[in-house]
Amino acid sequence: MTKQVFEGLKVVDFTWVAVGPQVCRELAQHGATVVRVETHRRPCPMRAFAPFKDGVPGVNRSAFHTAYNTNKYSMSLDLTNPKAQEVARRLVAWADIIGDSMTPGTMDKLGLDYESCRRINPSVIYFSTTQQGQYGPHRDFQGIGHHVNALAGFSDCTGWPDSDPTMVFPAYSDFISPWYLLIAVTGALLRRRKTGEGMYIEQAQLEAGVTFLAPHVLDYMVNNRVVTRSGNRDRYMSPHGVYPCSGADRWVAIAVTNEKEWQRFCDVIGDPDWAGDPKFNSVIGRKENEDELDGLIGEWTKNYTPEQVMTILQDAGVPAGVVQTGEDLLNDPQLKHRQHFRVLDHLEIGPHSYHAPAYRLSQTPCDIKSPGPCLGQHNEYVYKEILGFSDDEIADMLVEGVITTDADVATTT
Amino acid sequence: MMTEHDSLLGGYRVVDLTDEKGHLCGKVLGDFGADVIKVEKPGGDSSRNIGPFYKDIPHPEKSLFWFSTNTSKRGITLNIETVYGREILKRLVETADLVVESFQPGYMDDLGLGYSELKKAKPGIIMTSITPFGQTGPYSRYQSTDLVGCAMGGLTRLLGDLGRPPVRMSCDPQAYFHAGLQGALGSVVAHYHRELTGEGQHVDVSMQEAVTLALMHAVEISEIMKVNVIGMGQFFISVRPPPQSLLLTRVIIPCKDGYVYFIFGGGGFGGLVQSSRAMVEWANEEGMLMEFKDSDFSQWDQSTITQEENDQRSAIVGDFLKTKTKAELYEQAVKRGIMLAPCNTIEDTIMNAQLEARGFWEKVEHPELGETITYPGAPLKIKETPWRIQRRAPLIGEHNEEVFVEELGFSKEEMAVLKASGVV
Numbered sequence: 001m002t003k004q005v006f007e008g009l010k011v012v013d014f015t016w017v018a019v020g021p022q023v024c025r026e027l028a029q030h031g032a033t034v035v036r037v038e039t040h041r042r043p044c045p046m047r048a049f050a051p052f053k054d055g056v057p058g059v060n061r062s063a064f065h066t067a068y069n070t071n072k073y074s075m076s077l078d079l080t081n082p083k084a085q086e087v088a089r090r091l092v093a094w095a096d097i098i099g100d101s102m103t104p105g106t107m108d109k110l111g112l113d114y115e116s117c118r119r120i121n122p123s124v125i126y127f128s129t130t131q132q133g134q135y136g137p138h139r140d141f142q143g144i145g146h147h148v149n150a151l152a153g154f155s156d157c158t159g160w161p162d163s164d165p166t167m168v169f170p171a172y173s174d175f176i177s178p179w180y181l182l183i184a185v186t187g188a189l190l191r192r193r194k195t196g197e198g199m200y201i202e203q204a205q206l207e208a209g210v211t212f213l214a215p216h217v218l219d220y221m222v223n224n225r226v227v228t229r230s231g232n233r234d235r236y237m238s239p240h241g242v243y244p245c246s247g248a249d250r251w252v253a254i255a256v257t258n259e260k261e262w263q264r265f266c267d268v269i270g271d272p273d274w275a276g277d278p279k280f281n282s283v284i285g286r287k288e289n290e291d292e293l294d295g296l297i298g299e300w301t302k303n304y305t306p307e308q309v310m311t312i313l314q315d316a317g318v319p320a321g322v323v324q325t326g327e328d329l330l331n332d333p334q335l336k337h338r339q340h341f342r343v344l345d346h347l348e349i350g351p352h353s354y355h356a357p358a359y360r361l362s363q364t365p366c367d368i369k370s371p372g373p374c375l376g377q378h379n380e381y382v383y384k385e386i387l388g389f390s391d392d393e394i395a396d397m398l399v400e401g402v403i404t405t406d407a408d409v410a411t412t413t
Numbered sequence: 414m415m416t417e418h419d420s421l422l423g424g425y426r427v428v429d430l431t432d433e434k435g436h437l438c439g440k441v442l443g444d445f446g447a448d449v450i451k452v453e454k455p456g457g458d459s460s461r462n463i464g465p466f467y468k469d470i471p472h473p474e475k476s477l478f479w480f481s482t483n484t485s486k487r488g489i490t491l492n493i494e495t496v497y498g499r500e501i502l503k504r505l506v507e508t509a510d511l512v513v514e515s516f517q518p519g520y521m522d523d524l525g526l527g528y529s530e531l532k533k534a535k536p537g538i539i540m541t542s543i544t545p546f547g548q549t550g551p552y553s554r555y556q557s558t559d560l561v562g563c564a565m566g567g568l569t570r571l572l573g574d575l576g577r578p579p580v581r582m583s584c585d586p587q588a589y590f591h592a593g594l595q596g597a598l599g600s601v602v603a604h605y606h607r608e609l610t611g612e613g614q615h616v617d618v619s620m621q622e623a624v625t626l627a628l629m630h631a632v633e634i635s636e637i638m639k640v641n642v643i644g645m646g647q648f649f650i651s652v653r654p655p656p657q658s659l660l661l662t663r664v665i666i667p668c669k670d671g672y673v674y675f676i677f678g679g680g681g682f683g684g685l686v687q688s689s690r691a692m693v694e695w696a697n698e699e700g701m702l703m704e705f706k707d708s709d710f711s712q713w714d715q716s717t718i719t720q721e722e723n724d725q726r727s728a729i730v731g732d733f734l735k736t737k738t739k740a741e742l743y744e745q746a747v748k749r750g751i752m753l754a755p756c757n758t759i760e761d762t763i764m765n766a767q768l769e770a771r772g773f774w775e776k777v778e779h780p781e782l783g784e785t786i787t788y789p790g791a792p793l794k795i796k797e798t799p800w801r802i803q804r805r806a807p808l809i810g811e812h813n814e815e816v817f818v819e820e821l822g823f824s825k826e827e828m829a830v831l832k833a834s835g836v837v
Contacts, residue, residue, distance in 0.1 A: 005606040018629075030602060051630070051637035055654070063633040129793075138767040141747050142684060145629075146664070147754035150674035153762040155665065157584040158572050159646070165665050165672050165756040166646050168582075169571035175627035176591075179598045180441075180792035186601045187421030187445055190608055191798065195418070203793035207773050210762060211789045212590045214481035219465040220759050221787045222477060227759050230583045232560060235464055240560060242569065242578040249643070251579055253564035314555045321561035323579050326635025326642060329567050329625060337550035340622050341632075353636055358591075358622035359599030360547070362528075363614035364606050 004031025005364045009189070012037060012095040013072065014112065016044035018145065018171060019129045019205060020101035021068040022178035023185065026357060027097070028071035029366040035091065035382055036072045038375050039079065040408035047375065053349040059375050059409060060348045066372030070344070070354055075383065076376030076404040079110050083402045088112060090387045092120045097185060100128045104139050114200040123198040125188045127181055133204030145171015152209040157216075159229040173209030180208050238286035239265075241294050242323055243301040245309060251323035252306035254297070254313060259283070261318050268316040269300050346371035379403060420446025421798045425604065426509040428452060428502075429486060430493070433460035433586070434557075434620060435515035435543035436482035437593025442511075442600065443485025444791075444800055450505065450816060451486040452493070455835060457809040467782060473809065474781070480806045481788065482593070484777065488807025489816045490837055498836045499526060503534040504821055510607070511600055515543040515592075518553050528615040537613040539603045543596040547619035557620065562588025566624020571631055573644030580644065584759075591627060592620035649676065651715050660715060663727045665756060668734045672756040673742055677730045679710030686710040688752040692730070695745055701733045763787075777805050813837055 009032040013024040021036075021044075028034040038044060046065040053061045077087055088110070092098065098117055100107050107113045107128070114126040131148055132138045141147075149155045149168040159166040184201050192198060210217070216227040232253070234240040240255050256262050259282070266275040274296050279285045286293055301309050306322040313320035322328060329335060330353060338360065341353040354368055383389045383403070397403045416423040423446035429439035430452050443449040451458075460482075461473035468475070491505075492498040503526075506512055512531060514521060521527045521542075528540045542548060545557030546565075563569045563581040566588060573580040581587070599616040607613050625632070631642040638652070647665035664676050679686045689710045696702035734742065739755035746753040755761060768774065775790040791800035817823045817837065831837040 003610075005602055026598075049630075050652075051634050053637065055638075063637045064630040067630065067633055127793075132767050133771055133794075136767045136770040138747050141754075142688075142750060143752055143754055146674055147752065150754040150756045151762070151765065153757050153759045154582065154584065155674060155756045156672075156758050158582045159580060160574060160577065163574050163577075164647050164667070166572060166574065166644065167649065167665055167674065169631065169642055169645065170568075170627055170629035172627065175629070176594070177792070179594045183441065183445065183598055183601045184421060184793055184795065186605050187798075188795075190605060191421060193608070197797070199795060199797050201793055201795050204767075204771065204773075207768065207771070207790070208792040210768070210773070211792050212587060213584050213759065213762070214789050215465065215478045216584050216759050217763065217789050218477040218481050218786060220763060222467055222784075223465060223469055225465065227584050232578070232580050234560070234585070237558070242560075242564070242580065244578070251564075251570075253560050253569065253581075255558040255560045257558060310555075314552075317556060319556040319558045319561045321555075321557065321565040323564045323569050324567045325570050326567065326628070326632040329632055330636060332565075334546050334550045334552040334619075334621065335625070338547050338619060338622065340619075340625065349637075353632070355626060355632070356622075357599070358595040358619055358626055359541075359602075360617040361599065361603055361606075361614055362617070363612055364603075 003364065004367060005361070007031035009033070009096050010094055011035070011097045011099065012091045013099050014107070015099045015101035015129070017046055017101065018068060018174040019177045019181070020099045023127070023181045024072065024099050025068055025070055026178070026182055027185070029357065029368055030364070031367070034072040035386065036069060036074045036373065037077050037079070037091065038074055040076055040375060040404035040406065041078055043375060043409070058348065063349055063352055066346055066349060066352070067354060069372030070368050071370055072373055073378035073382055074373035074375055075379050078402055078404050079112070081400065081402045083397065083400050085111070087387065087397070087402065089120055092117045092124065094386060095121060095124055096189070098124055098126045100126070101130065103142075104130060104134045118198065121198075123192055123196055125185060125192065125198045125201070127185060127201040127203065129177060129181060129203040129205060131205050133207070134202050145174050148173045148206050148209060152206055153213060154209070157227050157229055160231050161229050163229070165229070173205045176212055177203060177205045177208040233290065236283070238283055238290055239293055239297055241297070243294070243298045243309075245301050245304055245306040247305055250306050252301055252309040253321050253323055254309070255319045257319065264316045265313065265318050268312055268318070272296075272300070342368045344368065344371040347374055347377075376403070376405065419798055421795070422447040422601075425511070426450070427511045427513060428505055428509045430512065430514040430516070431543060432458065432515050433463055433478070433482070434545070434589045435513060435593050435596055436460065437590050438513050438541065438543060438596035438600065439486055440482050440484055441594060441597035444802055446798065446803075449486040450812070451483060451488045451807055452502070452505075453488060453490050453809065455490045455492050455837065457490070480786070483806035484788065485803040486807055487804075487812040487816065488810065489813050490810040492836050493524060493526065495834075495836050497831070497834070499524060501817075501821070501836070502526065503531070505816070506531050506538060507535045508820070509535065509538065511539045511541065511604060513541045513543065513596060513600065518542070518544055518548045532613060537607055537611050539600060539607060539613045539616060541596050541600045541603070541616040541618060543592050543618045543620065545620045547622070548617045559586035559588045562592070562620045562624055566591075566621045567628050567631060568624050571628060571642050571644060574646035575644065575648065588620055588624050591623035592618060595623040595626075653716050657716060658720070660718065660720060660723060662723060663731075666727070666731050666734050668737055668739055668742055670738045671758070673734060673739060673753050674756060675734070675753040677726060678715060679713030680715055684752060687750060691749040691751045692753070695749060695751070696733045701736070702729065704729060775802050777802055779805050781808070810837070
């Protein structure tokens with residue numbers, strides 16, 4: 001195996017839910033040793049979210065949870081137990097990077113905030129990520145990711161002009177925030193090599209999300225224009241939409257970006273009479289008659305599967321793509337070619353597909369080798385090999401409830 | 414110029430050859446301190462024609478899309494399709510740590526500027542290629558746009574109203590932004606490796622894959638439950654074991670001046686119980702929602718309630734929400750611990766008190782327009798090496814003299830020849 005980019009790097013992952021775990025996951029996929037600190041008394045909420053293997057809930061049965069925690073070690077530790085302090089101290093001393101995604105103030109109460117950690121480990125790199133940041137009038141607002149979709153503006157600008165805003169299925173800023181954090185953590189590591197200094201990185205996921213609205217923020221600032229729901233319409237392109245295909249609830253996206261592509265589009269659909277209508281001759285005419293145009297195109301697309309439409313149009317150089325479902329993605333030939341999904345065998349979930357990163361490194365490929373761990377799966381390795389506790393000390397901590405076990409699983413939350 | 418002392422990536426140079434699909438990559442690196450040189454074809458990149466435009470004037474120096482995705486870059490023009498242009502690019506690459514491009518796979522190789530060639534010019538160079546589907550594979554030559562990228566990456570299928578076609582986000586171009594951000598990430602990871610070992614590499618980014626990372630657990634649901642997530646519009650859908658059917662709960666709810674996101678419910682989730690109770694307490698103070706005054710929300714059971722009863726509850730709470738504005742509702746939500754958020758328009762987002770209090774927005778001067786324009790600010794905060802917009806996006810060829818003459822050592826006479834021959 002080639003040496004991996006982050007081999008030798010040590011990460012203590014105090015994060016949960018979505019953003020922090022994805023940051024630590026990517027470090028682990030590039031070779032870092034990542035220890036996820038968890039407790040049976042209050043497990044990561046994602047362990048309680050479906051989908052569960054065979055529909056049966058259980059702390060180790062959520063495919064949602066395991067997806068964001070590949071290649072990590074899991075140790076169980078009740079940080080609220082006063083006797084956990086020595087364990088926490090050794091973890092902090094061991095770490096190059098510490099991740100926190102708890103509600104503001106939680107890590108302070110546990111004595112694990114940046115300043116406290118820095119006293120133990122002066123050059124540690126520490127990141128905190130929360131929905132709205134560590135300070136500010138709304139920092140304590142408790143929401144889920146969909147609240148951030150609403151607050152940032154993603155809900156209001158997704159959907160149809162004649163309908164209401166939509167909830168947006170993914171907690172969208174959770175899938176923007178981690179990548180900025182990883183860039184910053186990597187930059188911090190480089191800087192530490194030169195200066196010997198660690199640093200604190202603070203993130204509000206709302207802010208990271210709003211960076212993806214930049215052109216529309218400027219449009220408001222300069223032109224006072226409020227971006228709003230426009231279905232699949234584009235300001236400059238036509239046709240530009242999602243069209244019905246044969247099969248149950250199957251759709252294809254087509255975007256004609258210029259007049260040359262329009263000509264090629266007309267050619268491959270067999271130059272029907274309507275395509276010659278002068279009102280469709282220019283993009284301006286097509287925009288003016290877009291409802292009619294979309295209807296006519298839909299009459300053509302519905303004779304084909306979305307895969308057929310994509311192939312016909314792409315072969316003619318017209319941008320088109322299947323509106324892919326989760327199932328389509330798992331079977332997508334291009335994603336297969338790039339080995340985007342890697343199948344790993346999870347102790348309780350069994351063989352299951354895991355996302356790889358979106359980039360391939362030619363010399364130091366990522367290695368996705370183990371699924372998200374069961375809670376406390378690596379206690380022996382972490383407590384003995386990494387932290388150097390003796391068998392007797394470990395036995396005591398088990399008795400005292402410092403190391404939690406299945407017996408401590410909360411029955412209700 | 415920024416250094417490693419006051420910025421994260423200060424002292425590193427990036428040559429940016431991207432089009433609109435990859436612009437964000439260099440912007441992110443530049444805002445974290447790298448010296449990014451945007452190379453445009455003579456006359457300027459075609460992405461300068463993408464709107465919206467400053468005061469709605471379509472002009473290559475007035476594209477707000479261009480402004481917002483090219484901050485912290487210097488700009489030069491160079492025709493890399495000419496022999497001499499390629500020579501100059503190689504000289505520039507010799508001074509750089511990273512080259513980013515988003516041409517069709519094979520284009521750079523055909524020009525003699527592929528990774529293997531650039532590596533000869535500068536051992537240890539990193540080349541990041543951002544394309545719709547990646548450098549190789551059955552779709553690698555396929556054309557894409559934001560719409561196609563969102564569709565092929567699986568995001569579009571998750572969005573839109575029930576019973577209508579799936580949609581992309583109207584705040585485009587989200588697929589390009591995912592691709593650009595992943596490009597910046599892959600670049601920095603490769604850069605770290607090079608700093609440790611001296612070894613450069615080729616970073617192959619797929620826009621499609623970048624989008625698939627934004628689907629939350631949609632793929633996991635498909636694989637485990639054998640059902641595909643589709644756009645649910647304004648509703649949250651509870652999948653219930655038979656004999657119960659799916660349960661729809663309206664969560665995007667109209668209020669006096671817009672919409673809010675709010676789940677009125679209970680059951681096993683403590684946060685929701687507390688939130689519903691707090692909402693009812695507030696409404697009770699105003700003589701509304703008295704039906705729920707003594708409800709034990711922890712006993713509410715989404716798995717057995719009928720659709721009709723659920724709709725009735727939504728209607729009653731909806732009547733209360735209709736009496737309040739978004740701002741009034743959010744104020745109380747923050748104060749009372751109600752899990753409710755306004756569906757902000759971009760105008761509301763810009764006025765958001767939290768973003769304001771945290772100093773999120775950045776003012777950027779555009780002297781040639783006689784304007785200061787406010788931009789979205791930092792995606793995260795670092796005291797020692799603050800994220801910052803080093804400069805507004807470059808004008809066409811703005812730094813030709815600075816880069817070609819002062820840094821690469823061309824004489825003014827040579828510059829005149831290059832200009833006349835269409836190289837610069």
